[in-house]
Amino acid sequence: MQKTALSINDMIQFSQLMLRFQEIKRVIFLPNRDTPENDVEHSYQLAMMAWYLNSSAELGLDTDRLLRYTLVHDLAEIYAGDIPSFDTQGRKHKVELEHQALKQIRAEMPATHELIDTIEEYELQDNDESNFVYALDKLMPMLTVYIEGGKSWQEYDLAFEPLHADKLDKVARSEPVRELYKQLTVLLMQNPHMFAGRQ
Secondary structure, eight states: OOOOOOOHHHHHHHHHHHHHHHHOEEEEEOTTOSSEEEHHHHHHHHHHHHHHHHHHTTOOOOHHHHHHHHHHTTTTHHHHOOOOTTOHHHHTTHHHHHHHHHHHHHHHOGGGHHHHHHHHHHHHOOSHHHHHHHHHHHHHHHHHHHHHTSHHHHHTTOOHHHHHHHHHHHHTTSHHHHHHHHHHHHHHHTOGGGSTTOO
């Protein structure tokens, strides 16, 4: 099999793609910062947390697969944008927008085929690693907002009950994440002031 020659122009093009990824802002505020996190920060934090939990709790998951899934799971948002879970109207077209975005990335940079194949593999949700990453991806924003002190929930006028209803089935896809989510909800119930309309 013939190898593809390394190219600085390809590196520049891929770097530009990653910089666009960094420009995608989420609705999650971080501690000691006025701006919300971006997709690169989120993906990196998710990757590190998946690796850490798998190692520290000896979950027996494939670390390489976890890292690949976490690092690329939101890549389509480069063109589709981030649509938060509470945006019910926006989420109606989320899947379609993201599929179009992946087609655009593949067309612009054919050499990203392995990355996009990994996203498509992840989206099948047919192995323990993909279910773990999916569930953890739903838990991590709540954990970050809890650590920050609730600013995101207050900023977007969000109450605990609808958030909990939205997350419950999603985190249940992975037993270890479901257990962590149960522990987090105990902490949230002890701090109702973090949510909109609560004192």
